[in-house]
Amino acid sequence: MDKLYIVIPAYNEQENISKVIDDWYPAVCKTGEESRLLVIDDGSRDDTFKVLQEEAEKRPQLIIKHKSNSGHGPTILAGYKQALAEGADYVFQTDSDGQTDPGEFGQFWELRSKYDIIIGDRTQRGDGFSRVIVTNVLKAVILLCFHVYVKDANTPFRLMKADMLKKEISYVPNDYFLSNVLISVIYKKHRRKMKFIPISFKPRQGGVNSINPAKIIKVGVKSLVEFVKLNRIIGR
Secondary structure (H helix, E strand, C coil): CCCEEEEEEECCCCCCHHHHHHHHHHHHHHCCCCCEEEEEEECCCCCHHHHHHHHHCCCCCEEEEEECCCCHHHHHHHHHHHHHHCCCCEEEEECCCCCCCHHHHHHHHHCHHHCCEEEEEEEEECCCHHHHHHHHHHHHHHHHHHCCCCCCCCCCEEEEEHHHHHHHHHHCCCCCCCHHHHHHHHHHHCCCCEEEEEEEECCCCCCCCCCCHHHHHHHHHHHHHHHHHHHHHHCC
């Protein structure tokens, strides 16, 4: 039976994290006793890790980890590497803000053997028009810098074959802040078997989003510079 790891990064999500675990834990259990839900607390300043400890006492297939704050990208990379080290056959990633629907995971799992990576295409979005603009700008920047078209490069709803992820993750710097974007680009440039499946995307279910417009602009400028450098490495 295939061993699945679902990786969820969490930062200051004490309001959401119990509900997110309630939602996603059954998906893990359905895939087998060896599968795990891995939630990584990225140095939260609230009681996120305390809540995680309480949840882990009740759920044998839930793994929790606390680390110093380094941001979303490095945190999911840490999760991917832990999943690979512990023998996962497939790695799925989603976020801890409750915006994704576990009911849509089944179609991804059914197609797992046919593709190296399956990514959700957020066709129904409830997170605001500004986020749609950011996604569209990102498409254009990726096309400009990497010369590939990726429908939705940063979706936190992706299923990856572990053997291929193990090969491609080496191109992503450990401290990279847009790890999922870069992984999407790498798979596209290396012509891996990719599929995009439409998914819904709900408004944030509680708490405060740590990304604001000023931060988006700052990250965008930094990304443009980094993308140009990374394109040379990926293309080798």
